[in-house]
Amino acid sequence: MDSSSVTFVGGGPRAAMVLERITANYPHDAAPFTVHVVEPFEPGAGRIWRYDQSPLLKLNSMAQDITMFTDRSVQCAGPAREGPTLLEWCGAVLSGEITDHRITDPEIMAQVRELGPESFPTRQLQSFYLGWFYRLTVEHAASNVRVETHRATVTAVTDTELGHTVNLDSGETIASDAVVYTVGHTDSMGSNTQLTRERTAGARGGFYAPPAYTNDVDYSPVRAGDRVIVTGMGLAFIDLMVLLYEGRGGRFQISGQRVDGQPREGIRDGGPLTYVACGREPQLFVGSRRGVPYHSKITSVLSADPEPLRFITADTVNRLLEQHNTLNFHEHLWPLINQELGYHVYRELIVGHPERARMSWEEFAPAYRAASWGSNELQRLVRTAIPDSRYRVDLASIDRPFEDMFFEDPQQVQDALVRYIERDLTLRTHPDHSETQALFLALLRTYMEVGRLVPLEHLDDESQRLVPGWWHGFFSFVDSGPPAHRLQELLALHRAGFITFLGPDLEVTTAHQDAPEGTAAFRARSRAGGADVSANSWIEARLPAPTVVSSADPALHHVHSSGAGVEQNFETEDGATVSTGKLVVESTAQVVDRAGAVQPTVFAAGNFTSAWNVGAFARPHANSAPFRQCDELARTVLSALGLPVVPAS
Template identity: 90%
Template sequence: MDSRSVTFVGGGPRAAMVLERITANYPDDAAPLTVHVVEPFEPGAGRIWRYDQSPLLKLNSMAQDITMFTDASVECEGPAREGPTLLEWCHAVIAGEITDHRITDPEIMHQVRELGPESFPTRQLQSIYLGWFYRRTAELAADNVRVKTHRGMVTSVTESANGHVVELDSGDTIATDAVVYTVGHTDSMGSNTQLTRERTAGARGGFYAPPAYTNDVDYSAVRPGDRVIVTGMGLAFIDLMVLLYEGRGGHFETLGERVDGQPREGIRDGGPLSYVACGQEPQLYVGSRRGVPYHSKITSVLSVDSEPLQFITPEIVTRLLEQHSTLNFHEHLWPLINQELGYHVYRELIVGHPERARMSWEEFAPAYRAAHWGSNELHQLVRKAIPDSRYRVDLASIDRPFDDMFFEDTQQVQDALVRYIERDLTLRTHPDHSETQALFLALLRTYMEIGRLVPLEHLDDESQRLVPGWWHGFFSFVDSGPPAHRLQELLALHRAGFITFLGPDLEITTAHPDAPEGTPAFRARSRAGGADVSANSWIEARLPAPTVVSSADPALHQVHSSGAGVEQNFETEDGATVSTGKLVVESTGHVVDRAGDVRPTVFAAGHFTSAWNVGAFARPNSNSAPFRQCDGLARTVLTALGLPVVPAT
């Protein structure tokens, strides 16, 4: 039998998941198959999850919610292959059932022993789990599947008479029948604007950092006492905060933990924190588009069992697709999303906390299902059932909490932010507020289900830009925030005088290169008033926006320059061209070239593509979208190579 081969350009978690699905879907008696995986860092973990990063950095998911295995809950054609979640993996390590060379590190073994279901593991620990998963997948592959790992970076992929030639930075080449781009998060080449900012800051003894993965930036140029403007309050900002304070030697204590400078006995974990300085701290002035940090992760539990989705269902979405040639996100999907999330929050309130309601669920539910979102009928129903407006679902206010506010001075901004963060911590950690868990779970299921039911090509141009931008950002803001203790640390640093809040809608201006000596490099002002700060340093605390044209990854950049792939562009009504920066792929994962033709043996998967962004790993027993997507891609790749797949389950 003729052998076939496929090459992965990038070997992080997504590549590892697709690899596992290939081994699961490929019959044991089929022709020999070689899978090449090219990855400059450790395969399975990749760059973002590599072991070599600060042990202070953590995941924003609890240990019980992390798995790399496609379990029986996943609705896919390939067979399920059970395996340990991260938490179960740690238990197996403790029992001696699983070994790994890095677990001999006493600090790592301490993390393994201390990890509980609701613990937030370090990225180092996750890195070991991901690397183990990759090696296990390769080792357990059938005899007719050979996995070859190449430590390096792909510089180009070219067509050949028999398929493709993949060239590595070492000069080695791989002849292959199919290529799968799984490059993960990549940097972009610096723009002229960014270079100007860097020169302006440097000329004044300051520092400028463009968007980047936080752990990869050298912040040693930020000196103790430096004033630094920071834009972005998401997860990248949280990492920055950790590295610049605790990472430099500071630490946190529970308020009241010391008496006369000595440790006090009997203080329980949790609650407000105080920050003990180390003398190396800069002064951060922080703001963002919303002006607030991502919502913290939730520790409360539902009072009642959740119900299936009511409005984002196959029947309703199919009917929409039959009625409209293309869907507009705001017109057709956003009303359903609002009503879906409201349904689950109100059910938790009315059934789980009846003292907050003035109507039974039996009376409320049918009336709610029958009403249209935005109608006066629905508005009156909710007002009657939930008299306290604080418990009513208002997604617009959640998305933009300070839209209707104007601040007279900086202190008003500080007071508003502190109240907001303290309220968020109460809502997300107190058992009396399980309605926030209902919102979290409903949004998670809704986000994933829309991605499954609505092909992106059935959305209009405006919506195809909106989905990877605002919609994904809203989901991340509500559901993918940091552990609650990180927001407690943020408040402690604010109380200690090291972090000042600037508010929403920041405008940053850069001084002209010929400005008089002493002119600060940067000035930050909030459109909501209150904040007007100058500094010689500026850190953009966020990941780079996706880009194919300007990607610093040589393989992804070569896809564009060769015409073998194309960046997703849309033309607006006024004739302007707007780009999402993403690589155009079909819903099957096939890459589309510059001429608009589908490349039959070239695939791509990940946030850098125009496909729905579903993440790289997920919760166990949740019919997770990443597993469904990876299983489908694996079967598509095998079929494209003319190879058989195991019968659909």
């Protein structure tokens, strides 16, 4: 090797962000340094954000909230390098300030022209922005940093006396001093259970789809009129809904007027949507653990100026760590999270909507801060200040809205779901309910701060399983849902008779191979009653669970088979072994091998690792956690190679 080098296994958004931080943190007068980026799809965008997908699929973030550039708000050691948000980039493309010769599709240029601050961009448009960011990073790298892009897939990484050899499916090999796994979201190899379901469905002329990325599944076997059980009501389900209905030629209209193009977000002001069928629609029967879709994105604006976090702070966490050797999420952190979120919601209610309160903020705030969560004192204070129970914060009810409910018949389920979704749309799109924006922002900041302040190694085993599971799921359910117009479309499809709700805690069973002729392949029943449906097709509308052992990604699978890495496992109180499926890494992102040794020059970052995961995208001017994480990783990688970094800013 002529110079020190690092190889990125995967070149999607996270790799692009870490690459940019490496180029920002490496001194211009230092020795030559080479960065290899191996990515079979467009570098910067990667597989999930590639251009080759339906133009109907959108991000669940507004254009004004998407950036790949650090700004002065980011509290990191490396220097900030400001640049355009996605919205600003579109403006610069239109003005000619930014020239991207790869944008030749007239439809994409139409999206660029029509994009507004509160528009939800297509994933195709985001793909162009991510690719441009990557190419700009490479172009602006100092002369002593050489970036080589390899359009290939890593099949294996092996250790050598001099470092590592990275093998590509092209037959090429790369000699590298360090390796960073940034493979992003990966598929898993099919299990025997999934194979049985596929065979059972196929034998009855049906279709089965295991958890997967919606855009990568061929749904053509789902025919017009087919009855399909769907489990999952998150973002993967919304994508499925778009592809199976509007994607096949159906359309939505208001008062007889067709709804086309962008901005689609404004349709909420025109009254209820109706769906005009194309004749190719299946019948979907949809349920999930909660039984409801993710909460929609919010359009309301805060009336009160936001305050800093009061309960999830460095001092609070340090005191907890001094008192306890290990922390339990529910016992030590969840009460603080509850009180934090309540504090900001009640501030917005009392200051922004004083007609809903019976106490001034100056009187309420010090009493609230002094009381303990769950105490009778705090409960009396909240009841006195907020007499209408609908406005009080109850995270348990938010998490499980149909807990302890039982439905007598299917119609009760439909009525309850419609009321729930209509109420959600009102709370999240009407200016009189800005308290939902306060909850959204407080949860966003709290989620990021918990990840920043609480070392995972100081959580007990139960909590380390809970964080990437339930806690991340709760955050996504409340803060990472679809645009509001997607839920309006869901209601329109329900009214048209194409989508039936099944309710919470859905259980799907597969027919036995010896079942009588005519028995449907699958049967779905809800714990809450009211739903008992049979069908020959079943789609699991959710993302694949993380896995190292069964990963379909050859590089990640080789990490396990070679012993270079290990899947995170915990032993339960009854002696059973439970796996999170994630690759074990240190807080420094260094990979831990099968023997428990930390590999000093092998790193991994992303949702497939055991570290806190805060996503690969960031909001501008918000001291976003992804920037802080990527900057820290970049400096750690350089230091691990004995290379200099620019002085901390």
